[in-house]
Amino acid sequence: MTNLPSEIDVAIIGAGAAGLGAARALENSGLSVIVLEARDRIGGRARTVMAAPGIPFDMGCGWLHSADQNSFVAIAGRLGVEIDKTRAPWRQQSYDRSFSKDDRASFFAASDAFYERAERAAEHGPDAPASTCLEPGNRWNPMLDAISTYINGVELDHVSLHDMDAYENTEVNWRLPSGYGALIAAYGAPCPVSLNTEVSVIDHSGPRVKIVTSKGTLSAAKVIVTVPSNLIAGEAIRFDPPLPGKVDAALGLPLGANNKVMLALSGDDDLPKDAGLRGAATQSGVGSFHLRPFGRPCIEGFYGGAFARELEDAGDGALSAQAIDEVVALLGSNYRSRLTPLVETRWVHDSFSQGAYSAAKPGHAAARAMLAAPVDGRLFFAGEATSPHFFSTAHGARDSGERAAGEVIAARTRTKV
Numbered sequence: 001m002t003n004l005p006s007e008i009d010v011a012i013i014g015a016g017a018a019g020l021g022a023a024r025a026l027e028n029s030g031l032s033v034i035v036l037e038a039r040d041r042i043g044g045r046a047r048t049v050m051a052a053p054g055i056p057f058d059m060g061c062g063w064l065h066s067a068d069q070n071s072f073v074a075i076a077g078r079l080g081v082e083i084d085k086t087r088a089p090w091r092q093q094s095y096d097r098s099f100s101k102d103d104r105a106s107f108f109a110a111s112d113a114f115y116e117r118a119e120r121a122a123e124h125g126p127d128a129p130a131s132t133c134l135e136p137g138n139r140w141n142p143m144l145d146a147i148s149t150y151i152n153g154v155e156l157d158h159v160s161l162h163d164m165d166a167y168e169n170t171e172v173n174w175r176l177p178s179g180y181g182a183l184i185a186a187y188g189a190p191c192p193v194s195l196n197t198e199v200s201v202i203d204h205s206g207p208r209v210k211i212v213t214s215k216g217t218l219s220a221a222k223v224i225v226t227v228p229s230n231l232i233a234g235e236a237i238r239f240d241p242p243l244p245g246k247v248d249a250a251l252g253l254p255l256g257a258n259n260k261v262m263l264a265l266s267g268d269d270d271l272p273k274d275a276g277l278r279g280a281a282t283q284s285g286v287g288s289f290h291l292r293p294f295g296r297p298c299i300e301g302f303y304g305g306a307f308a309r310e311l312e313d314a315g316d317g318a319l320s321a322q323a324i325d326e327v328v329a330l331l332g333s334n335y336r337s338r339l340t341p342l343v344e345t346r347w348v349h350d351s352f353s354q355g356a357y358s359a360a361k362p363g364h365a366a367a368r369a370m371l372a373a374p375v376d377g378r379l380f381f382a383g384e385a386t387s388p389h390f391f392s393t394a395h396g397a398r399d400s401g402e403r404a405a406g407e408v409i410a411a412r413t414r415t416k417v
């Protein structure tokens, strides 16, 4: 942990994947750098905890999405961290018992047709809610909506078609047995971070930028802001003079709701390892389950959208109780006594994230570039919400930090740092 200096070349606000990516990219730049982090740990929405002995649990990011283009894959290689390439349990790996093979084939045909319609509509038409591409009356619409809550944190009527189309999904998804949060913490370990340092004001009215924090004030030549879009939208950090364009951009990129729950599974290992479990949903508020991840004695549940928000609002234990009820309904009442809640997340009530990940509102796909744009060659912006094609992910966040660091270095040749 680094103490708060009174003057610095570059202050980075937030020690999530984006802030750490920026700090690592500035390592040999000759600039003095400090990362200001409100929490008592680095990683932000990347966090691995031990749910039980032998069961690391990623409370936030868990999947190396678009793994063939994911910058954390090479980083894991450099750090000697094991990567698991078992196929994700979302399609072929589904568990037959709850969602028959025929129903699955019918659902995936409807899903493929929906995404093709959405792609065509995005390429040839104006922006609109993604829900406009659903086939009216199709029996799988609630399930497509449920999948949207997992991917976007919101139902399809809240998702911009153009934004959805901009996301690069290479369909290669890998995992880290020791946890994605643990990898990001190891990646960020060399960074100079001042923890428990909450930034409240960025005063850019003078020749240097004055940053007011819970630990005192410091002045910086340049600042990289990486806090989640909801905090910019709600002006949890106040810019002086104000930056209404940034607030508007962030308002178009709200964080949706996603939460996970880890349940311990006792008894015989009669369930398949690394299989997906879900019913043929007739409603969008439903969990998606990962049976025995890495062969471990547990089941991980994932919820999104309005239902995840509702369960979080209902208080501690509501998510676990819902997950157990759903697993029991799908697998049988003998599972009730075999399942014990270990950990559940509450990302919407977390003051320093206020949600899970960003989805552009219909009509606001351009907001990502607006949020990312530098101001006066002194204020720079990163974070998953600013990523043009890998938004909502940890690698998109990291890459955006590296991009902002590059902008700082480029601006330095034009001004005196």
Ligand SMILES: Cc1cc2nc3c(=O)[nH]c(=O)nc-3n(C[C@H](O)[C@H](O)[C@H](O)COP(=O)(O)OP(=O)(O)OC[C@H]3O[C@@H](n4cnc5c(N)ncnc54)[C@H](O)[C@@H]3O)c2cc1C
Pocket (backbone or CB within 6 Å): 013, 014, 015, 016, 017, 018, 019, 036, 037, 038, 039, 042, 043, 044, 045, 046, 059, 060, 061, 062, 063, 064, 065, 197, 198, 199, 200, 226, 227, 228, 231, 236, 237, 258, 259, 260, 345, 347, 352, 353, 355, 356, 357, 382, 383, 384, 385, 391, 392, 393, 394, 395, 397, 398
């Ligand atoms: C449930 C869930 C599942 C997910 N699954 C995946 C997945 O499988 N794969 C994937 O790639 N991504 C996933 N994500 C998304 C991924 O975790 C995020 O996109 C990524 O971690 C965001 O990084 P960031 O640096 O942009 O933001 P953050 O990690 O939120 O970092 C911002 C930092 O700023 C700090 N901060 C906030 N306010 C202040 C302040 N006023 N002063 C100082 N510091 C402040 C915060 O404490 C935080 O540390 C998931 C997220 C959730 C919640």
